[in-house]
Amino acid sequence: MTTVLAIGTKKGLFLARSDEGRATWSVTGPHHAMNDVYAVAFDTRRGEPRLLAGITSEHYGPSVAFSDDLGATWQEPDHAPIAFPAGTGAALARVWQFAPGPASTPEVVYAGVEPSAVFRSVDGGETYELVRGLWDHPHRPDWGAGFGGQAVHTILPHPADEARMTVAMSTGGVYVTADGGDSWRARNVGIQAYRNPDPYPEFGQCVHKVAQHPDRPDRFFLQNHHGVYRSDDAAESWQSIADGLPADFGFPMVAHPHRPDVIYNFPLQADVMRFAPGGRCAVYRSEDAGKSWDALTDGLPDDFWSGVLRDAMCADDDDPAGVYFGTRSGSVYASRDEGEHWQLVGEQLPDVLCVRAVVV
Amino acid sequence: MRLPSALRSRAEDCSTVDVRVPETATLADLLDALADRYPALERRLRDEQRRLRRYVNFFVDGEECRRLGGAATPLRGAAEVQIIPSVAGG
Numbered sequence: 001m002t003t004v005l006a007i008g009t010k011k012g013l014f015l016a017r018s019d020e021g022r023a024t025w026s027v028t029g030p031h032h033a034m035n036d037v038y039a040v041a042f043d044t045r046r047g048e049p050r051l052l053a054g055i056t057s058e059h060y061g062p063s064v065a066f067s068d069d070l071g072a073t074w075q076e077p078d079h080a081p082i083a084f085p086a087g088t089g090a091a092l093a094r095v096w097q098f099a100p101g102p103a104s105t106p107e108v109v110y111a112g113v114e115p116s117a118v119f120r121s122v123d124g125g126e127t128y129e130l131v132r133g134l135w136d137h138p139h140r141p142d143w144g145a146g147f148g149g150q151a152v153h154t155i156l157p158h159p160a161d162e163a164r165m166t167v168a169m170s171t172g173g174v175y176v177t178a179d180g181g182d183s184w185r186a187r188n189v190g191i192q193a194y195r196n197p198d199p200y201p202e203f204g205q206c207v208h209k210v211a212q213h214p215d216r217p218d219r220f221f222l223q224n225h226h227g228v229y230r231s232d233d234a235a236e237s238w239q240s241i242a243d244g245l246p247a248d249f250g251f252p253m254v255a256h257p258h259r260p261d262v263i264y265n266f267p268l269q270a271d272v273m274r275f276a277p278g279g280r281c282a283v284y285r286s287e288d289a290g291k292s293w294d295a296l297t298d299g300l301p302d303d304f305w306s307g308v309l310r311d312a313m314c315a316d317d318d319d320p321a322g323v324y325f326g327t328r329s330g331s332v333y334a335s336r337d338e339g340e341h342w343q344l345v346g347e348q349l350p351d352v353l354c355v356r357a358v359v360v
Numbered sequence: 361m362r363l364p365s366a367l368r369s370r371a372e373d374c375s376t377v378d379v380r381v382p383e384t385a386t387l388a389d390l391l392d393a394l395a396d397r398y399p400a401l402e403r404r405l406r407d408e409q410r411r412l413r414r415y416v417n418f419f420v421d422g423e424e425c426r427r428l429g430g431a432a433t434p435l436r437g438a439a440e441v442q443i444i445p446s447v448a449g450g
Contacts, residue, residue: 059415059445060367060404078400083408091407 008037009350022336041098042358054095099155112152146170159214173205190238213260241290246277252313299342311354326352370401388431
């Protein structure tokens, strides 16, 4: 088996490949050099996995490229694959997220973008149309922008019900649809809004990432801009699971591919101190759905004054699962034993924005 | 229209592109015509609302269009439009 790790960075896409049980890695790239790559995804519903990349040139704007041979060759439509309709007055800034739809809709791919919107593709991710229900939501004029921009950065299609989907944005919070995107409801009860006069508003929370396990689709795990939460009722309400973590700030939240109670997180000290606590690089894992947490540090560095962004951590679907993360200082680490031990995949890359892995 | 090297692959590897437009045409009209012929090029010069991309400079007969009329800058005779990316980024 071969494992491919796509590493989206500030200046292009790098591809790490392991043909030896994830023991050694070789890195190629940059692909799409000098484009920032905020979003990558492997769509494994196809015969050959399709690699999707959201690429943005500072000069020439955003685009979507895809590869059906794991990055050996790339295709890019002549016409803009994602474009806001004329009447909106909006222009795509960048793609923050790709999410293949459920298995029952093998050609459907969703894209979360900046400014905050969701687009739907029905041709495997080559062309997209705006999901008007969310764009026309009456809350939209009051959605804000986090430091990185105003974007839908998380899309979680329900694995068995194509009408249901959960999205998250910074800032705005969590929204759900049960009718295929025609209507959306804010679902932020219990999530605290940091630096807001009303600590528990209906919407406006700066949610950083949400994770879901396909075997438990009504349970979610959420990293907020201060606050770590779980919902057991399809996002109707949220409870804190931050006890046991050294800090409740951070960006990523990753679900284990096979064990629904296992999640991974990378705490940072605070909003105003965005370093790993104590300068010690540590992934935190819970094996009981957030009731308790363990630090995983074997193979990770001390004197670590960097961070991990919201999509810069992922897991593959191998068994035992591989877990990966990339840092803002351009190092990428992998664990082939679910986080017990870590090894360096690559270093001195540009800032890592996202990682995704596939086993083929 | 003269193209920087980074964009030539979007126009059949040409460094210059001749575009015929009416005598009263503006820079926007030129880009509209370009959109029909080379959509992959045009979308890198303007966003989907047909606004000029911020970090792309359009020199019309030697003058950057934003010091003239922007996208409404008239093209006179056999105008030369040179596309030069601005100095930006890190």
